[in-house]
Amino acid sequence: MLVVVALLLIGLARFVGKKQYAVTQADPAVEAAIAERIAPVAKLAIAGEDNSALVTPDQPAEPEQPVQQAAAPAEGTAGKETYNMACVACHGAGIAGAPKYGDAAVWAPRIAKGMDTLHKHAIEGFHGDAGFMPAKGGRVDLSDQVVMDAVDYMVAGSK
Numbered sequence: 446m447l448v449v450v451a452l453l454l455i456g457l458a459r460f461v462g463k464k465q466y467a468v469t470q471a472d473p474a475v476e477a478a479i480a481e482r483i484a485p486v487a488k489l490a491i492a493g494e495d496n497s498a499l500v501t502p503d504q505p506a507e508p509e510q511p512v513q514q515a516a517a518p519a520e521g522t523a524g525k526e527t528y529n530m531a532c533v534a535c536h537g538a539g540i541a542g543a544p545k546y547g548d549a550a551v552w553a554p555r556i557a558k559g560m561d562t563l564h565k566h567a568i569e570g571f572h573g574d575a576g577f578m579p580a581k582g583g584r585v586d587l588s589d590q591v592v593m594d595a596v597d598y599m600v601a602g603s604k
């Protein structure tokens with residue numbers, strides 16, 4: 446019984462295979478599509494020979510994408526955004542000796558050093574008595590300007 450079933454399956458497979466082969470042979474479009482699919486990725490150009498068949502047609506020019514200009518944060522919010530992204534982790538709660546946002550007492554002596562110094566320390570990093578302030582809060586990808594904005598924001602909120 447099993448032998449009969451096996452033979453039937455073999456017969457069916459051959460029949461289906463032949464049918465499919467016939468279909469692909471009959472249709473040049475299918476043939477072309479297959480040839481394209483199995484074509485080697487790389488082609489070899491030989492110096493001195495006619496290599497015109499290898500020339501790839503010019504790609505249609507990419508349509509000019511309108512440059513999406515990121516909207517500049519509104520005045521006063523730039524520093525806040527940076528603060529919330531890169532500084533709040535330490536300065537929000539005063540972690541590891543960081544002067545806490547809004548704590549006027551701890552900020553007063555720092556503010557007395559002058560904004561230029563605070564900007565510089567925020568950008569380049571600062572190792573004081575209280576702890577270690579990493580350069581740009583560890584976000585070295587930030588521009589100097591947004592770090593300075595964040596300092597301004599912190600200072601303004603801590604007077």
Ligand code: HEC
Nearest residue numbers: 531532535542543555566567573574575576577578582595
């Ligand atoms: C990993 C924790 C940490 C992060 C994140 C961090 N700070 Fe600080 N920051 C500190 C510590 C600690 C100090 C205090 C250093 C000291 O005085 O010893 C400090 C001090 C400062 C000071 C005062 C420097 C001075 O001269 O007194 C400024 C300004 C400052 N940070 C700005 C920033 C800004 C802006 C960011 C975000 C871009 C930021 N910090 C992110 C830990 C951090």
